Amino acid sequence: MSAQPQLVSPLQLLERRPDMGAKALARVLGNYLRALREAAGITPTKAGEHIRGHASKISRMETAHVSLKLRDVDDLLSLYGVSDQERAEIAFLVQRSAKPEWWQPYGEVVPDWLQGLIGLERDAHVIRTYENQFVPGLLQTPSYAQAVVRSGHRLASPEEIERRVELRLERQRRMAEPGAPVLWALIDEGVLHRPVGGPAVMREQLEYLLIVLRQPGVRLQIASWDASAAATPGSAVTYLRFAQGFLPDVVYLEHMTSAMYLDRLEELDKYRAALDELSALAATPIESRVMIDEALKRYT
Numbered sequence: 001m002s003a004q005p006q007l008v009s010p011l012q013l014l015e016r017r018p019d020m021g022a023k024a025l026a027r028v029l030g031n032y033l034r035a036l037r038e039a040a041g042i043t044p045t046k047a048g049e050h051i052r053g054h055a056s057k058i059s060r061m062e063t064a065h066v067s068l069k070l071r072d073v074d075d076l077l078s079l080y081g082v083s084d085q086e087r088a089e090i091a092f093l094v095q096r097s098a099k100p101e102w103w104q105p106y107g108e109v110v111p112d113w114l115q116g117l118i119g120l121e122r123d124a125h126v127i128r129t130y131e132n133q134f135v136p137g138l139l140q141t142p143s144y145a146q147a148v149v150r151s152g153h154r155l156a157s158p159e160e161i162e163r164r165v166e167l168r169l170e171r172q173r174r175m176a177e178p179g180a181p182v183l184w185a186l187i188d189e190g191v192l193h194r195p196v197g198g199p200a201v202m203r204e205q206l207e208y209l210l211i212v213l214r215q216p217g218v219r220l221q222i223a224s225w226d227a228s229a230a231a232t233p234g235s236a237v238t239y240l241r242f243a244q245g246f247l248p249d250v251v252y253l254e255h256m257t258s259a260m261y262l263d264r265l266e267e268l269d270k271y272r273a274a275l276d277e278l279s280a281l282a283a284t285p286i287e288s289r290v291m292i293d294e295a296l297k298r299y300t
Contacts, residue, residue, distance in 0.1 A: 023119025026064040026097040034062040036080040113259040124181040128239040132188040144205040147197030192295035203299040222288040227281035233274040
């Protein structure tokens with residue numbers, strides 16, 4: 001069962017977050033369409049027939065897996081008994097949700113399955129992440145990011161590698177802006193001892209993590225081998241927490257050529273519980289500083 005949508009006007013949410021990104025706005029609109037449909041007692045099948053489609057199309061619209069078309073949305077709002085004034089207001093938001101996003105000039109280095117994460121992360125309240133292979137992308141130095149990207153795209157041209165690194169650094173820059181979400185990062189101890197890019201790159205990266213530990217918008221914990229053995233989500237995970245009443249939370253799981261987005265309540269509960277348990281067992285930020293200092297000795 002997915003997180004239950006709330007019948008809150010998207011305009012009210014936009015007033016609270018006037019800088020809301022297009023991806024987040026599309027999810028807000030989809031959530032609202034679903035709430036309206038359920039309030040009207042209309043099945044996805046009946047709604048799909050009304051817009052010359054199927055129930056699956058309604059599902060994709062309500063979960064923001066397809067771009068919203070103004071005609072379809074207006075027809076649905078009419079079916080759900082929405083007033084003319086509100087339909088005009090929603091039409092404005094639909095057009096806004098279709099505007100190009102900042103990452104689109106990066107073209108082919110932003111696959112479809114990654115766009116959701118990039119589009120939503122800046123609108124989150126808290127980003128919780130667990131990494132067991134590399135330092136989280138939002139905390140990587142340029143040299144470390146280049147080494148990671150190169151290892152995952154061995155056939156890519158130097159120009160493509162550079163574009164991927166630029167995209168990662170731009171995401172970091174935007175996360176440092178006022179109003180950005182808190183980043184709560186859990187890093188497996190093994191990451192500190194995996195010599196990505198060689199000793200010089202690792203030394204620079206670990207020194208940067210020591211700086212990160214002093215930043216107010218970041219909570220960094222190192223999960224020791226014992227902690228990871230006792231409690232782990234199983235693989236790298238990003239958990240996007242949104243402000244109450246804004247959007248349902250989302251879990252992002254990335255694979256080599258695809259990704260999964262989870263928002264079912266039972267799935268969210270399990271991942272949140274796993275992260276909570278690992279956080280409780282992991283080193284505190286102060287203890288994590290000691291662990292990073294110890295790891296640095298390997299690269300001096």
